[in-house]
Amino acid sequence: MSDTVAADDLFESVRPLVAGLAATYGPTAEIVLHDYRSPEASVVAISGAVTDRHVGGAMSEIGLGLLAAGPEAEDRLNYLTRLPNGRLVRSSTMLLRVRGEVVGALCVNLDVTALRQAADTLSGMAGPLEPAPVTVFSDDVDQVVDAVIAEEGGCDRADRADRRRIIAALDRRGVFAVQRSAARVAEHLGISRATLYNDLARVRAR
16 A cells, blocks of 8 residues: 555544544534645645634644654643633644555644633632631630641741740741630740740840
């Protein structure tokens, strides 16, 4: 079998995927089958209208670059482009080969403009995407106090300077507004309540 016949058979076997994938992805999708043997009219099958191309249309600069790479060309998957009208398109270009030579490609183009706009809206509502601190929710306020003390590094091995730093941090976080919290903090730090109150007074005096 000649390479030409093998390529023709390959395109015929892939052609049914165009309509099937378009139906699966829905109205924001465009599936394109390219025959790279005719760069100026590479589109041999298309379903969807993301890029407004038709059968007989030319290949894009992305396809031209893959064609120029020859046998070393690799699939380009999940890349983002912007159309001249400003719409965002996420695409994958999967190469078709005959005996190692690139003869065409099956391309999936998804218009993600609306998804990006929705994502930006949701991101603005949710706030910056940065690590969220662990927060303890409990009916027992002592558990909340213990969690804050642990987070600030409270332990009975702290020296005076570190101890006062911890106490200052706990004071900023409102721990001492909770009844009985002084006793729990003193226990965690391994000091008496008198020492704790003395340190707290010095921290607040600053």
